[in-house]
Amino acid sequence: MQWEVEALEPDELQRLVLAAVDRDVPARQVAREEAQRRALAAFSNGWDAAGGGARS
Template identity: 75%
Template sequence: MDSNRTLAAPRRICGDFDCSGEDIERDWVKRTGCWSSMTRVLLTREQVRAYGLPATEGKRDDPRWSAFARRYGFDIEHPVQWEVEALEPDELQRLVLAAVDPYIDRDVLARQVAREEEQRRALAGFLGGWRADSSGGPA
């Protein structure tokens, strides 16, 4: 694998919209030391509003809550969060695929899909050769 290409590739992140989820980008950049930024694909404040996602009770003991609450104008006394799983599965898939689509090498993908299909055929042929007797061994 060409590590220079990997490190230069855009980093996308999906996560909950809460104080912990939002901090993942900062933490990742700090811990890895090899990327200068991350781009949140979801869940964002705008998506929470656009999809009308329901809030759930947030983590009262998270030390990042008060800064998060001030940044977004939430009541500091009532922690809230929004889970990425609140999105409809089809919409979640659509958003993720749209975010990564520009970075997919179609030739590499086509070769991998063909390779996996060959492996499926080989496995099916192998399994077809097994007897249904008690020994469980090949025919």
């Protein structure tokens, strides 16, 4: 099946896209990124404490 989306009314296209999108995906991605930030911050803090930071 093939659709030409420019033939659809903008409101109908928006309705179809919103119906197809899993709205939980962005929230899960944000949570994953925050967990990665925390892990990197913890690693960085441990690295600095162990003397692995920038040298003077």
